[in-house]
Each structure stands twice: as C-alpha cells, then as structure tokens.
Amino acid sequence: MVSTRLSPAQMRALGEVHQTAVALPPRSAEPRVLTRPHENLTMAAWQGPQRGWDLQTPLHRLVQEQSRRTPGHVAVQDPDQQLTFRDLDERAARVAARLVRLDIGPGAIVAVRARRNADLLVAFVGVMKAGAAYLPLDPLAPESRTVHMLHDAKVTLVLGDATYAASTPGGPWSALEIRDLASGDPDPGAPMELPEVTGDDLAYVIYTSGSTGLPKGVEVPHRGLVNYLHWCVEQYIGEHTGGGAVFSSVAYDMVVPNLYAPLLAGQRVLMIPERADLFQITEALAENAPFAFLKLTPGQLDALAELLTAEQAKELTGMLVVGADAFTTRTLAHWRDREPTRHARILNEYGPTEASVGNSVHTIDDTVDLGVELVPIGRPIANTTMYVLDEDQQPVPVGVPGELYIGGACVVRGYSGCPELTADRFLADPFAADPAARMYRTGDVGRWQPGGSIEFLGRRDQQVKIRGYRVEPAEVEAALTSHPQVTEAVVTAVGSRRELLALAGYYVATTPIDSGQMRQHLATRLPGHLVPTHLIAIPAVPLNANGKVDRSALPAPGNARHHGTGHAAVDNAIGRQVTDALGLKPAAAASELPNTLAWTTGAALVLARTLSLPPRVALTAVDRSPSLGELCVHTAEAHQLHHTAAPTAPEGEVN
Incomplete structure (x- = not known):
C-alpha cells in the first residue's frame, strides 16, 4: 500500500508540478533537466559519495590479502570449530584446486547445500577462488524448488556437508563433501595455478521469488559486491571490533555483509546454526557480544528488544544495520525502550538483490519523526545513484511520488536465463556520463524529502515483503x-x-x-x-x-470461517486482547493457526507485550495452540498463572 500523507512543503511542490505539467510541450526524448531550487536538491542527492576503490579485485582475493595480514586471527567460528584466517585461506585454496581439476572454473555455477557453519564459508570462498560462482541453497527448502534452481542455473556440481551431500536430489550433477575437498594435500601433480578473476565475473547467484510462478536467479558480479562491502567496512565497522554474526538463511543476500565485511576487516564471523530459534539466537548473540556491527531485519530487532536485558542490549554492538524489510518507527521505539542509552548507532539500509544488497542508508538520530509509520531509507551509498522517476522515466521534484531506479557500480548482470526479463528491468541509464551505464528499475515507490533523504512508500505491483523475504x-x-x-x-x-x-x-x-x-x-x-x-x-x-x-x-480470513468450538474462549477479556493484538477475527475461533516459526515467534512476542507475559511463556502458549480458540484458552491460563502464582519478572529479565 502506498502512503499518501504529504507535508505542506510536499503539497506546494505537487502544486508546482501540476502547473508546470499544464504548460509542458509534448515530451522530448531527452531526459528533463530540473532547474528549480528544490529540484536542484534532488539532483545533488542522486549521487552517493565517490570512492576510488579498486572494484576489479574480486572478493576472494581481498579475503586472501587479509589472511596474509592477520593469519593467526580467528576468521570464522561455529559451535564445533573455529578457523583462523590461515586455515580459511588454505582450505579454500584446496577446494579451488580440486574444482579446477574437475574443469570447474570461470562461467560455472557451483551449488552449496550445507549447514550454517565454518565449512560453508570455506566452500563459498573456494568456489570463488576457482573462478566460478556459488549458488547458496537452503538445505531445508522443498526438493522440487531445489531441483528447479539446479536445473535453471545449469549446475553440474553440488558441494555439501556429510548430511546434505548424501541427500542431494538426483539429476545431471554430482555431489561432493566440502571437507573431503578441503582436507589433506591437493591432488598430486604440478602446482595448480588458479584462474584470473575480474570484477566483472560472477561471485554468486541468488534466487528470489518470481512473478512467473518460479524463482528467478540474480547474477551478482564481484564488482558491485566489492563496492558494497568496502562501504560496509568503512561505515558499519569503522573502528569497532568484534566482527559479526550470521543468523539468517544464507540462501538470501541479507547475510552478505555479516558474512564478508568482518573478514575484510580482519575480524571473526560467528555462524549460528540454522535450526536455532529466536531464543537460542538471542542467547548466542548475548554470549558472544560485543560485535562490531550486526545487520538484521526489523522483525529480528523487535525480537531482540523483547528478549535481551537492558544491559545485554547495550553491550550487543556499536552499530545496528536494519534492512531487508520496511523499518517501522514502532519497532525503533521498542528498541529504544529496551536500550535507552542509545549506545549503538542505528542505520536503516535499503536495497534489492538486483543492486548488490544495499544501496541507500539513513542514519537515525534524535530528529527522526516517530509520528510517521516508516523510517526513511536515506541517501545513496558510495558510487551509487538513485533516481525517483515518473512513468516516462523522467525525474520528479521533491515530495512527488515516483518509481525508484538504481544506477552505479552496484547494478548486477541480470537474471539467469531470462533475457527478456533482464531487458525489462535493467535499462540504459540516461543520466550517467558513461553511455554503457545501466540502471535497475525496482518497482518500489518513493519520494525525495526536502532534506535529501528518500522516503519509501510501497510497491507498484503486488510484490510484498514478509519478515524480510521477498514474495x-x-x-x-x-x-x-x-x-x-x-x-x-x-x-x-x-x-x-x-x-x-x-x-x-x-x-x-x-x-x-x-x-x-x-x-x-x-x-x-x-x-x-x-x-x-x-x-x-x-x-x-x-x-x-x-x-x-x-x-x-x-x-477477510476471519470472515471466511465459522464460529465453531472455542468461540466462548475468544469472547472474553483475554480472548479479545489476543484477537485484537494479532489482528484476527473472533469468528475465526475454530480456524487453524499458522505453524511456521516466523509466525509463531512473531505472535508470541506481540502477546508477551500485550499481556505482560515472559516471551517464553507466550511462545509455549502459541506453540501448543493449533486454533485461535485454543490459543485464547492457553493464553488465559498462562496469564492467570503468571500474574497470580508467580511474581512478575524484573524489568528486562527473560524467563
């Protein structure tokens, strides 16, 4: 849904646009030049700061160079092992050498299907060293979806751990274990010379939800990825220490900064297993804090605000980067209530997979307007341009909604095997000095604010984000x-x-x-x-x-259900609080509730706040309840037990 709230300044700008439009001659084929003062502000805001970073050096080469500077520092750790930078580089080199001997190199795509641990990072770096691109697969994804991606990407080799290599679906590809490739000495023979890789070669392919009914692969070169990671090291890590943590699926690019930016800064990456729930993730983060920075979704930040103590929240990190979904001021206020000292800087990052993870950043300070729904998405990062254009791909003035387009070093190659879709979404950039420059048409709607920041308004189409996942x-x-x-x-x-x-x-x-x-x-x-x-x-x-x-x-989902068993439990004080908090209809008492981890934990956190219950107590009530009526019964029981038989937990304590 697109917001229509306009400030007085934006209303004046809109009036000027209307007056100008009436007098305009037929549209020229040339891009319109903005000349009014508020339009010049827009032109200045298009371009992010310029940096002279070497974007032809591929990511794995940067990791290798850091390994030579800090060979004994811890690079990656999981519950079972930790690897130094020397260990990581040597194991990745063995993987690369063996891949090259298997004729896997530039132009190839190697799928990686493994648990979230140190071996996963070894595989990613090893594949890139061989000159190939990696395709990260979620080992818990349905087999039919996995098979589609393997066929679509023309994969001939899948790397996995002992569990998932053996369970790889059958097809025109082979499966090998990462540790078998990474252990011991390389194959006998002459020293293996690894291929030269440039910034224009692919680093990875990420599959996102597709409007055709099937997921589509986004081909991401090193160039844009390296530009983004240099920005992360400069702006997110800076002088902070403690590295980062990976606690989201590696099949989505939100984890990219947590996975690689610490390595480029000579710091460790903590890998939290994929089967960990929010409570276990919270415990792992608290035990291993402080971190240099953490990138997370708004939903994850909301959960941490509920589950961490005030002291744990303060000690967590010096930098919180919120991204992958719309960041509400409600979530921001919730975090500030938990951590009122504001020890960590908070940034709101925006960017699609098609533009190398992140493209704009808004630094949150005391001037943030908590009266609006969403935090702005800010200004372009280094070597990046962002445009707000009308239906004719002409710039619009400050305050006027338009579609967001992204240009610069970040723009990826396109969609795997989809030339028509690539041509539709990746267009020549008419505003760039380089005639070969392209821009990505996001489908997102936004507008420039008078201060030079971009406000996100919604989508032009039906695409939505559900807890950070594009749908x-x-x-x-x-x-x-x-x-x-x-x-x-x-x-x-x-x-x-x-x-x-x-x-x-x-x-x-x-x-x-x-x-x-x-x-x-x-x-x-x-x-x-x-x-x-x-x-x-x-x-x-x-x-x-x-x-x-x-x-x-x-x-509405509730209106499509019958009353059924449990309606009496819904039609009381606690039941009404439950249904109101979760946005459900009382008539849906007999309807099934979702059993996904994301919904269960989200609902538990909302009920914990609404009814002043410890999060674990609320989670137990939700987890035990297949229907809304039963949820109301179990929540009422938990509320009575907690508020009469036991003292309320001290502020910030998680039971």
Whole structure:
C-alpha cells in the first residue's frame, strides 16, 4: 500500500508540478533537466559519495590479502570449530584446486547445500577462488524448488556437508563433501595455478521469488559486491571490533555483509546454526557480544528488544544495520525502550538483490519523526545513484511520488536465463556520463524529502515483503493451482500491522480440500515463508468492472470461517486482547493457526507485550495452540498463572 500523507512543503511542490505539467510541450526524448531550487536538491542527492576503490579485485582475493595480514586471527567460528584466517585461506585454496581439476572454473555455477557453519564459508570462498560462482541453497527448502534452481542455473556440481551431500536430489550433477575437498594435500601433480578473476565475473547467484510462478536467479558480479562491502567496512565497522554474526538463511543476500565485511576487516564471523530459534539466537548473540556491527531485519530487532536485558542490549554492538524489510518507527521505539542509552548507532539500509544488497542508508538520530509509520531509507551509498522517476522515466521534484531506479557500480548482470526479463528491468541509464551505464528499475515507490533523504512508500505491483523475504504472489498462486482440484487462486498479504503481515491464499476448487492436505501439497513446492498462513476456499474469484481481480472484495480470513468450538474462549477479556493484538477475527475461533516459526515467534512476542507475559511463556502458549480458540484458552491460563502464582519478572529479565 502506498502512503499518501504529504507535508505542506510536499503539497506546494505537487502544486508546482501540476502547473508546470499544464504548460509542458509534448515530451522530448531527452531526459528533463530540473532547474528549480528544490529540484536542484534532488539532483545533488542522486549521487552517493565517490570512492576510488579498486572494484576489479574480486572478493576472494581481498579475503586472501587479509589472511596474509592477520593469519593467526580467528576468521570464522561455529559451535564445533573455529578457523583462523590461515586455515580459511588454505582450505579454500584446496577446494579451488580440486574444482579446477574437475574443469570447474570461470562461467560455472557451483551449488552449496550445507549447514550454517565454518565449512560453508570455506566452500563459498573456494568456489570463488576457482573462478566460478556459488549458488547458496537452503538445505531445508522443498526438493522440487531445489531441483528447479539446479536445473535453471545449469549446475553440474553440488558441494555439501556429510548430511546434505548424501541427500542431494538426483539429476545431471554430482555431489561432493566440502571437507573431503578441503582436507589433506591437493591432488598430486604440478602446482595448480588458479584462474584470473575480474570484477566483472560472477561471485554468486541468488534466487528470489518470481512473478512467473518460479524463482528467478540474480547474477551478482564481484564488482558491485566489492563496492558494497568496502562501504560496509568503512561505515558499519569503522573502528569497532568484534566482527559479526550470521543468523539468517544464507540462501538470501541479507547475510552478505555479516558474512564478508568482518573478514575484510580482519575480524571473526560467528555462524549460528540454522535450526536455532529466536531464543537460542538471542542467547548466542548475548554470549558472544560485543560485535562490531550486526545487520538484521526489523522483525529480528523487535525480537531482540523483547528478549535481551537492558544491559545485554547495550553491550550487543556499536552499530545496528536494519534492512531487508520496511523499518517501522514502532519497532525503533521498542528498541529504544529496551536500550535507552542509545549506545549503538542505528542505520536503516535499503536495497534489492538486483543492486548488490544495499544501496541507500539513513542514519537515525534524535530528529527522526516517530509520528510517521516508516523510517526513511536515506541517501545513496558510495558510487551509487538513485533516481525517483515518473512513468516516462523522467525525474520528479521533491515530495512527488515516483518509481525508484538504481544506477552505479552496484547494478548486477541480470537474471539467469531470462533475457527478456533482464531487458525489462535493467535499462540504459540516461543520466550517467558513461553511455554503457545501466540502471535497475525496482518497482518500489518513493519520494525525495526536502532534506535529501528518500522516503519509501510501497510497491507498484503486488510484490510484498514478509519478515524480510521477498514474495511474488504469482509464485504462490502457481503452487496453489498446481493442485489437481484447484482451478483458480489469488494470493494477497493481510494483517493489521507490518510486523504481523501474513499471506492469505484464496482458491476455487472443484471439490473440498482438507487444509492439511493442501498445506502438505504446498510444502513440497514452496519454502516455509511462501506457504500462506491462511488458506481459504471461495466459490469464485471476484472481478471488478474491468475484469481484473478485485482484491478488496476478497473475504477477510476471519470472515471466511465459522464460529465453531472455542468461540466462548475468544469472547472474553483475554480472548479479545489476543484477537485484537494479532489482528484476527473472533469468528475465526475454530480456524487453524499458522505453524511456521516466523509466525509463531512473531505472535508470541506481540502477546508477551500485550499481556505482560515472559516471551517464553507466550511462545509455549502459541506453540501448543493449533486454533485461535485454543490459543485464547492457553493464553488465559498462562496469564492467570503468571500474574497470580508467580511474581512478575524484573524489568528486562527473560524467563
């Protein structure tokens, strides 16, 4: 949804645009030059600071150079092992040498499917040393999705740990264990000379949700990645020490700064296992603090604000970088309530995978307006340009909404095997001095603020972000209609608050389908974050006068349910607090609740705050409750027990 709130200054600017538009001659093919004072401010804000970084040196070479400077420093650690920079470089070199002997080199893509540990980083660096690009796979993803990505990327080799190498789906590829390649001496024979790699070669391929119904691969060269990581070292780490931590899926690029920026600064990377829940992640972060910086989603920051003590929050890090999703001022205020000393600087970072992770940053200070919903996304980072353009790809003045475009060193090569989609989203940059420069059309809507920062407003299309994950409804709709009894499907995001946004899947079926059977069907095709929270059978898809889907006419998830067992538990004081807090309808008492980790933990944190319950108590109540009615019963029991049989936990204590 696009916000329409305008300040008086923005209203004046909009009026000027209207007056100018009336007098404009037919549009020229040349980009329009902005000349008014407030328009000049926009032109100055387009360009991030210039840095003369060497963008032709690939990422693995930078890691190797750091290994020579600090060979004995810890580079990466997990619960079972830690590797020094020397260990990391030597093991990665062995992996690279053996890959080259297998004719894996420049132009190849090697999939990596392993647990989140030190060996994973060895594989990533080793693949890049061989001149190839790595494709990070989520080992918990459905097999059909994994197989699609392997075929689509034309992978011939999968690297994994002992568990996941053996369970690699069959296909025209082989699977090898990382430790087998990384251990011992390289194969006998002459010393292996590794290929020369430039900034234009690919570093990795990341798959994101696709509007065609299938995930699409984004090809990311070293050049833009290295530019972004230099920025991270300069701005996020600076003089701080303590390294970083990886606690999100490596199949998504949000982890890239946590994974590599510490290495380029000679600091350690803490790998937290993928099966750790939010409580275990919080404990690991608190035990290993302080960190130089942490990049995390708004949802993760909200959870840490609930689970850390005030002292732990203060000691966590000197820099918090919030990204991958819209950052609400509500979440910011929640963190400040937990950590009022404001020891850590907080930055809001914006950027899509197609523009090398991050492209703009807003530094949060005392001037932040907590009366608006979202924190601004700031100004472009180094060697990056950002434009706000109208439908004719012409610049708009300050305060006027337009589509965000990104140019500069960060723009990636394109989509793997999708030349038409690449041509549609990656365009010639008419504002750049270099005639070969390109810009990426994001589909996001924003506007320049008078101070030179960008305000994020929403999307031009139906794409949504659910707790940091990009979701194309068309991909979920395709999975729904793949069921033999489903003829039509529509997917949309529902929720009373951004923190509780969830997918609702509406479908038309020839015969009734059990919800459990439908979820099982979807789970074989979609990762957990793409499986709709609500599955609702409807007699027909509503259409508007133009014959298009009328999403506003779809029934709310609660309204599509019957009262059923448990309605009495909902219709009382605690029940009403539960339903109001979670944005659910009392009529949905008998409906199933989502069983995803993200929804469960998010709901538990909301209930903990609403009812003054310890987070673990709230999580237990949610975890025990397959339906809303049962959740209200268990929450009421927990509330009574906690507030009558036990003293309230001291401020900041997690039980």
